Amino acid sequence: xxxxxxxxxxxxxxxxxxxxxxxxxxxxxxxxxxxxxxxxxxxxxxxxxxxxxxxxxxxxxxxxxxxxxxxxxxxxxxxxxxxxxxxxxxxxxxxxxxxxxxxxxxxxxxxxxxxxxxxxxxxxxxxxxxxxxxxxxxxxxxxxxxxxxxxxxxxxxxxxxxxxxxxxxxxxxxxxxxxxxxxxxxxxxxxxxxxxxxxxxxxxxxxxxxxxxxxxxxxxxxxxxxxxxxxxxxxxxxxxxxxxxxxxxxxxxxxxxxxxxxxxxxxxxxxxxxxxxxxxx
Amino acid sequence: xxxxxxxxxxxxxxxxxxxxxxxxxxxxxxxxxxxxxxxxxxxxxxxxxxxxxxxxxxxxxxxxxxxxxxxxxxxxxxxxxxxxxxxxxxxxxxxxxxxxxxxxxxxxxxxxxxxxxxxxxxxxxxxxxxxxxxxxxxxxxxxxxxxxxxxxxxxxxxxxxxxxxxxx
Numbered sequence: 489x490x491x492x493x494x495x496x497x498x499x500x501x502x503x504x505x506x507x508x509x510x511x512x513x514x515x516x517x518x519x520x521x522x523x524x525x526x527x528x529x530x531x532x533x534x535x536x537x538x539x540x541x542x543x544x545x546x547x548x549x550x551x552x553x554x555x556x557x558x559x560x561x562x563x564x565x566x567x568x569x570x571x572x573x574x575x576x577x578x579x580x581x582x583x584x585x586x587x588x589x590x591x592x593x594x595x596x597x598x599x600x601x602x603x604x605x606x607x608x609x610x611x612x613x614x615x616x617x618x619x620x621x622x623x624x625x626x627x628x629x630x631x632x633x634x635x636x637x638x639x640x641x642x643x644x645x646x647x648x649x650x651x652x653x654x655x656x657x658x659x660x661x662x663x664x665x666x667x668x669x670x671x672x673x674x675x676x677x678x679x680x681x682x683x684x685x686x687x688x689x690x691x692x693x694x695x696x697x698x699x700x701x702x703x704x705x706x707x708x709x710x711x712x713x714x715x716x717x718x719x720x721x722x723x724x725x726x727x728x729x730x731x732x733x734x735x736x737x738x739x740x741x742x743x744x745x746x747x748x749x750x751x752x753x754x755x756x757x758x759x760x761x762x763x764x765x766x767x768x769x
Numbered sequence: 770x771x772x773x774x775x776x777x778x779x780x781x782x783x784x785x786x787x788x789x790x791x792x793x794x795x796x797x798x799x800x801x802x803x804x805x806x807x808x809x810x811x812x813x814x815x816x817x818x819x820x821x822x823x824x825x826x827x828x829x830x831x832x833x834x835x836x837x838x839x840x841x842x843x844x845x846x847x848x849x850x851x852x853x854x855x856x857x858x859x860x861x862x863x864x865x866x867x868x869x870x871x872x873x874x875x876x877x878x879x880x881x882x883x884x885x886x887x888x889x890x891x892x893x894x895x896x897x898x899x900x901x902x903x904x905x906x907x908x909x910x911x912x913x914x915x916x917x918x919x920x921x922x923x924x925x926x927x928x929x930x931x932x933x934x935x936x937x
Contacts, residue, residue, distance in 0.1 A: 498816040498850065505824050505846045512839035517889050525889075 588750070594642035595751050602640070604717060606753040607631055609639075612656065621664035621684065623749060628653045631756075636715050638755040644721035644743030645669060645709055646752050657754075661746055662722065663688055670713040671722055673699075674706040682707060682722050682740060690723055690740035697734050703727060707740050717755060775810050775818070779826045782806040787833065799904060801875065803830050805912040807849045808874045809919070812861060816853030823849025837891060844881035848874045864913045871912040875905035 514525040521528075592608075599606050609625035627633055629652045639646040639659050647667060651658035660667050665686035672679045673695075680695040695701060705725045711718030723742040731737035782802040803826045811819025827845030831838045852874055855861065861870055879901040886892040 498820060498853070501817055502820055502846070502850050505820055505850075506843065509824075509839045509843035509846065513837055513843070513885070513889075516837050516839070517891065520890075 591642070591751050595753055598640065598642045599753055602717065602753075602755075605756045607633075607756055609657075609752050609754050611749045611752065621661040621667075621686070621746070622650070623659050623661065625657050625659055625752060625754070626655065627754060628655045628657050630654050633657050633754055633756065638716045639752050640720055640755065641744055641749065641752050643745065644723065645716055646744055646746075646749065648715050649754065659752070662744075663690060663742060663746055668713070669716050669722065670710040671707050672710040673701060673725070674708050676700045676705070679710050679712070680738075688742075688746070689726070690742055692725070692738040692740050693735065695736045695738055697730055697736055699736070701725060701728050701736055701738060775814070775822055778806045778810065779803065779822065779829070783826070783829060783833065786830070800907040800911050801878070801904060802911070803827075804845060804848060804874060804878055805871065805908055805915060807845050808852045808871060808912065809916055811849045811852035812856045812867070812870075814853070815857055816850045819849030819853030820846055821849075823847070837886075837889075840882060840885045843885070844878045847881055848878050851877065864917065867916055868909040868913045871909040872905045875908045876901065879904070
């Protein structure tokens with residue numbers, strides 16, 4: 489039946505016969521490279537089939553992934569955007585946390601270095617009026633804070649406690665117009681008084697015009713005011729002018745950036761006892 | 770045409786061809802008896818039988834004499850098939866059409882045979898045209914005569930038998 493069917497189709501038979509002969513010839517002939525032609529032709533033909541198959545599969549896959557599978561991409565895109573925003577917020581939080589960690593570490597180092605009874609406090613509010621340069625911290629009398637306790641930061645002197653409440657205190661910054669601190673120029677040990685000027689800078693008063701003062705000199709606390717412990721940085725001399733009455737007019741740039749105050753240390757040692765203990769020493 | 774007769778004709782042609790191997794003109798046999806037989810089978814039985822006959826005869830001929838098995842087989846396969854196709858399309862009973870058919874068959878056979886050998890860089894055929902033409906003419910003459918004899922012989926025997934019967 490099949491044989492008769494094939495006899496009715498001489499073209500198919502011819503094709504088969506030609507293929508048979510081609511295979512037979514190829515099996516006996518080597519190519520220029522010395523490889524059997526049958527192997528080369530078979531491999532070459534099959535590799536074309538493989539290439540075609542791969543192209544088809546790739547095309548289908550690309551079509552699928554590039555068009556059909558994109559139905560859920562918009563929803564996924566929205567979700568990813570939200571996730572990205574959440575991550576950006578998280579990064580901001582992490583960054584703030586890292587900065588806070590750095591400042592706390594500096595505060596801790598200061599605490600160890602100062603060898604004083606201190607407590608860390610966080611600035612929770614600024615002054616209600618721009619005329620007064622004060623901040624509010626989150627520690628008060630419950631934590632042992634009293635009036636005239638010094639407030640310091642890793643950069644230098646911040647100010648003093650002027651109004652302690654139960655769980656918060658108002659701190660007068662050194663740059664306030666009514667603030668003052670006993671000071672000395674570290675290089676020459678010339679003493680004076682540093683006062684707030686109200687514009688963010690400090691003035692060092694009562695420094696004799698004959699004394700050696702020049703811009704860049706470091707100004708530190710002298711401790712004679714009974715509030716601030718001795719040797720803490722107040723700032724650097726920015727400008728020196730000759731004033732009336734035999735005193736220099738000295739402008740001091742504060743060491744502390746009062747616009748970025750976040751954490752501070754309050755020196756809990758009472759001013760009077762500190763004076764007494766320093767006097768004993 | 771019966772298969773046994775075709776096979777016998779091919780075998781006889783092969784046997785004769787091997788004995789006539791000395792008749793070589795410029796590297797090509799002057800007469801290809803196997804080709805003549807294949808063409809005749811195709812003429813009488815059509816393209817399919819011609820194709821099979823060409824394949825079998827060509828492969829045997831290759832196995833007996835040619836270094837590459839299949840080239841002669843392919844050439845004779847094509848000749849057998851195309852001769853059968855022509856025989857079904859045209860009336861090829863006269864000596865002249867058959868002569869022309871044998872010329873074309875020889876040309877086609879030579880083209881495929883020599884072409885494949887040269888294509889595969891297996892053998893050179895310098896200036897093949899005279900040899901091919903000579904073989905085509907030889908195949909044509911021998912084929913036409915052979916075809917006529919083969920077709921005339923059975924009738925001649927029958928007529929002679931009938932004459933003897935009438936004399937009695």
